[in-house]
Amino acid sequence: MSIEATPEVLSGLQHWRELPAAQQPQWPDEGELARVTTELREFPPLVFAGEADSLREKLAMAARGEAFLLQGGDCAETFAESTADRIRNKIQTILQMAAVLTYGASLPVIKMGRMAGQYAKPRSSDQETRDGTTLPAYRGDAVNGHPFTEADRTPDPRRLLGAYQRSATTINLIRAFTNGGFADLRLVHQWNRGFTANPAYARYEVLAAEIDRAMRFMRAAGVDFEALRTVDFYTSHEALLLEYEAAMTRIDSRTGDPYNTSAHFLWIGERTRQLDGAHVDLLSRVRNPIGVKLGPTTTADDALALMDRLTPDGEPGRLTFITRMGAGKIRDVLPGLVERVTADGRPVTWVCDPMHGNTITSPSGYKTRELATVLDEVHGFFEVHQALGTVPGGLHVELTGDDVTEVLGGSEEVDEAALARRYETLVDPRLNHQQSLEMAFDVAEMLRGY
Numbered sequence: 001m002s003i004e005a006t007p008e009v010l011s012g013l014q015h016w017r018e019l020p021a022a023q024q025p026q027w028p029d030e031g032e033l034a035r036v037t038t039e040l041r042e043f044p045p046l047v048f049a050g051e052a053d054s055l056r057e058k059l060a061m062a063a064r065g066e067a068f069l070l071q072g073g074d075c076a077e078t079f080a081e082s083t084a085d086r087i088r089n090k091i092q093t094i095l096q097m098a099a100v101l102t103y104g105a106s107l108p109v110i111k112m113g114r115m116a117g118q119y120a121k122p123r124s125s126d127q128e129t130r131d132g133t134t135l136p137a138y139r140g141d142a143v144n145g146h147p148f149t150e151a152d153r154t155p156d157p158r159r160l161l162g163a164y165q166r167s168a169t170t171i172n173l174i175r176a177f178t179n180g181g182f183a184d185l186r187l188v189h190q191w192n193r194g195f196t197a198n199p200a201y202a203r204y205e206v207l208a209a210e211i212d213r214a215m216r217f218m219r220a221a222g223v224d225f226e227a228l229r230t231v232d233f234y235t236s237h238e239a240l241l242l243e244y245e246a247a248m249t250r251i252d253s254r255t256g257d258p259y260n261t262s263a264h265f266l267w268i269g270e271r272t273r274q275l276d277g278a279h280v281d282l283l284s285r286v287r288n289p290i291g292v293k294l295g296p297t298t299t300a301d302d303a304l305a306l307m308d309r310l311t312p313d314g315e316p317g318r319l320t321f322i323t324r325m326g327a328g329k330i331r332d333v334l335p336g337l338v339e340r341v342t343a344d345g346r347p348v349t350w351v352c353d354p355m356h357g358n359t360i361t362s363p364s365g366y367k368t369r370e371l372a373t374v375l376d377e378v379h380g381f382f383e384v385h386q387a388l389g390t391v392p393g394g395l396h397v398e399l400t401g402d403d404v405t406e407v408l409g410g411s412e413e414v415d416e417a418a419l420a421r422r423y424e425t426l427v428d429p430r431l432n433h434q435q436s437l438e439m440a441f442d443v444a445e446m447l448r449g450y
């Protein structure tokens, strides 16, 4: 038996079309766009509404300090790199970080990838000029191609089908790995194989040995380890391209409620969180847990108004505020927001994105970040919550499982000159595998001291 949505709900899902929508591509062929979205609407959902409900309950735990969210992955996934190796390396990095955090802080960690759908990017500028030629900016593989040619940079709606297809194959592999035994905590040592010549990896080996010993003790004491074979691993991306997100919004036959079935968790970016804008409207109407990025100019009134739109009833786990203030500002700006939101009483989950407020350009022209500054923002985030008696609920990071050189610093001391060695991101710089582990050790200590 299936429950249908009411006519009001169905017409509400079209309301965003009447509102201003920031950061949308200029699709050259509306007819083609309509054909593509009709096709998308026929495709199966990528996630099940019940999974989004379980995630909402877990995020409610994170808001109360009973769990911690670890959300990580590329700034922009690409079609070319949606390969088994790259996906496995990212999952492995997140699992290793989660092991460090869980063991270090004795807290369940909610594992979530910026994966299986992170194919669209908001940009500061609509256009890019090189050597006197101006073309549309690269907006992610779901929109256009990165090479600087007119053919590549012209938005192509058919790319939305490519984004769906890569999201489907990626989530399939995530499910295979995390349900098929790869994520079994008993493999905690194997995840580190081939990585031992570095302080972060040596430290991980020590931790893995401790986890092993604890598991041997518990096995001897008769604990059943079958539960460790599988883990829940959730997907997320920025809900940016409204035509795609609307086409993937479906009615849950159990309840008649709309869910965005392109990912478990969707967030609204700093550039598209206008209260009367299309993004806030569309996401206000789906039942998934959702996030909003909050940059340094956010006022407490803005935050409360977003709560009125996105979590009017204060359902636990529904709304996550992902703050990205910059290391130099977080200690000044965050307290006022947290105080007013806490006084309101409706729960939100506070998550720290220490990446987007700390982007710099190196003298040689690379868009980069300093690991030390990134970690300083996380420290600031914990300090603010500690001082106010509120809960730091999670971490949102741009990372990859590969040994890229995009972020400066870390124990391998990536410097200016090293950036050129393996700078592969198409938009923002990501922590590499080793820097990600270092961050996890640092955050585990913050959590333990909390």
Ligand SMILES: O=C[C@H](O)[C@H](O)COP(=O)(O)O
Pocket: 075, 121, 122, 123, 124, 125, 356, 427, 428
């Ligand atoms: O990932 C975040 C944004 O899309 C990105 O930082 C914007 O970068 P830009 O300023 O180069 O457009």
Ligand SMILES: C=C(OP(=O)(O)O)C(=O)O
Pocket: 075, 122, 238, 268, 269, 270, 271, 293, 324, 356, 428
């Ligand atoms: C675009 C992003 O962030 P923000 O909206 O916070 O700038 C991002 O997460 O890649």
Ligand SMILES: [Mn+2]
Pocket: 075, 076, 356, 398, 427, 428
């Ligand atoms: Mn980014």
